Amino acid sequence: MFIDINAWAGMWPGKPNIPSQIKPIQTLLSQYGIEYIFMASLDAPWSGSPHLSNSIIYETEQYDHISPVPVIDPTLPTWPIELDKAGVKIIKLLPNYCCFKLKEADELFEEASLKGIIVMVQVRMEDPRRHHTLARVPDVPIKDIMDVAESYPKLKIILGGVNTPSSFNLIPQLRAKPDIYLDTSQLDGMDSIKMLVEKGLESQLLFGSHAPMFMPAAGIARVLNDLPDEIAMAIMRDNAAKLLNI
Amino acid sequence: MSLASLRNNLQPDGPVLDIHVHPLNCFGTFKPSSPKEDAKILIARAERSGITKMCVFSLYETTPYEPTPEQCQWANNYVLSMRDVEPDKIIPFCYVTPAFPHEAVMEIERCVGNHGMLGIKLWVARRAKDINLDLIMEAAIAYDVPVLQHAWLKSMGNLAGESTPFDVADLARRHPKSKIIMAHLNGVGYRGIEALVNLPNVVVDTSGGDPESGILEVAIKRLGAKRIVYGSDAPIRHFGVMINKILGAEIRKTDKQSILWNNALRILNIDH
Numbered sequence: 100m101f102i103d104i105n106a107w108a109g110m111w112p113g114k115p116n117i118p119s120q121i122k123p124i125q126t127l128l129s130q131y132g133i134e135y136i137f138m139a140s141l142d143a144p145w146s147g148s149p150h151l152s153n154s155i156i157y158e159t160e161q162y163d164h165i166s167p168v169p170v171i172d173p174t175l176p177t178w179p180i181e182l183d184k185a186g187v188k189i190i191k192l193l194p195n196y197c198c199f200k201l202k203e204a205d206e207l208f209e210e211a212s213l214k215g216i217i218v219m220v221q222v223r224m225e226d227p228r229r230h231h232t233l234a235r236v237p238d239v240p241i242k243d244i245m246d247v248a249e250s251y252p253k254l255k256i257i258l259g260g261v262n263t264p265s266s267f268n269l270i271p272q273l274r275a276k277p278d279i280y281l282d283t284s285q286l287d288g289m290d291s292i293k294m295l296v297e298k299g300l301e302s303q304l305l306f307g308s309h310a311p312m313f314m315p316a317a318g319i320a321r322v323l324n325d326l327p328d329e330i331a332m333a334i335m336r337d338n339a340a341k342l343l344n345i
Numbered sequence: 346m347s348l349a350s351l352r353n354n355l356q357p358d359g360p361v362l363d364i365h366v367h368p369l370n371c372f373g374t375f376k377p378s379s380p381k382e383d384a385k386i387l388i389a390r391a392e393r394s395g396i397t398k399m400c401v402f403s404l405y406e407t408t409p410y411e412p413t414p415e416q417c418q419w420a421n422n423y424v425l426s427m428r429d430v431e432p433d434k435i436i437p438f439c440y441v442t443p444a445f446p447h448e449a450v451m452e453i454e455r456c457v458g459n460h461g462m463l464g465i466k467l468w469v470a471r472r473a474k475d476i477n478l479d480l481i482m483e484a485a486i487a488y489d490v491p492v493l494q495h496a497w498l499k500s501m502g503n504l505a506g507e508s509t510p511f512d513v514a515d516l517a518r519r520h521p522k523s524k525i526i527m528a529h530l531n532g533v534g535y536r537g538i539e540a541l542v543n544l545p546n547v548v549v550d551t552s553g554g555d556p557e558s559g560i561l562e563v564a565i566k567r568l569g570a571k572r573i574v575y576g577s578d579a580p581i582r583h584f585g586v587m588i589n590k591i592l593g594a595e596i597r598k599t600d601k602q603s604i605l606w607n608n609a610l611r612i613l614n615i616d617h
Contacts (some may be wrong), residue, residue: 289373289584310558318556323355324355
């Protein structure tokens, strides 16, 4: 019934009691009607080479309705191989964890534009206040992402993990760029998604659970509790289905 | 699975008391014109997510870290006006600052003693280890009401007056007869849970923070389900997201009922 464009599989440091393997994560998500999952490697942000850590998500070939989302580091010479893996519809960039600037990804953006591959930039993995004191990772500056959007007008971009105040600040820019999307995984606060819909962003919101880091029930409730069926289904499924030709 | 049945699964199947709610005039994008309008909007949103009752405390409209006694009085009058709209749904807590302990005790006498408020709220003016809290705690014990103390454990360091869970533990040891609700399970994390293990007079609320997987399960294992109460921190957080931190957890149904309702009733000394 639903499409989740922002799920993960793998281990996250300091969270030993959350599911890490593909099957239990798929089972968890399916309990809440999520039938199609775009899944990235949770090991990748902390890996010396995210490309090596992507191996877990290529195990998704054994499962129906899970698409791998490779994490790519454009400063590693192997990035074109990751980009060309068969069937990849979305790639994910974590410039703050992988320690590169989006300016260093020009060639990658050119290629993704040409191939119609969608680029998701993960702005935040978790609340910065909850980071380990010795492993504090700043959010990706949203201005840097919007500069990419300006430079590559044919590139479709998803902003992953944007929080509510940042999303509200972005409303005018997003309305002017219908090929830029927001995932809902960190849009908390009373009526936050309802307000974004009322500001004209209904077609640019995509459901993302951020599971297994976050609880899927909570992420779904912020959409379903506030919106009528048609709009809720647009965010939970139809917008992603249209964007990803599912 | 239909959309209707899924919507139903995201709702509680029993009553829910939210122990941690702020008026809309403190946080968020709503700008209510009066306490009455504030109460009506807040209650409507709460009911949409299945909340039956809520404890509400104002931090004054500009939310200063160091409020004056007059600002606390204003905040408390605002919440009392909200209660007048729906006395069965809004349970007011009294906001005071330990920076002015004698004025704080007078305000507790006014609000708890005379106006029937059922709890005391402390925020970030002074840490819980500060002896200025002692008079406030003695008043709370005398009135047999809980003290809800904000706490976080921030990677970049807390505010000067912002309590860590270790400060709250110190407070609980100094006042073993008090009832303390430590706010923000997801804000204090695993270290915060450990800080409370041997302190039965402290419960922790689930308000605020992200809907992080696995933490409630750890809290139940280390503290027991009777020492956890549901809270949202609305309107900063979404009622539906926060309640589904409980409904979506891998815990027993009876533990969910305790966290969502029974424990709060016990701490507040009310029967429904």
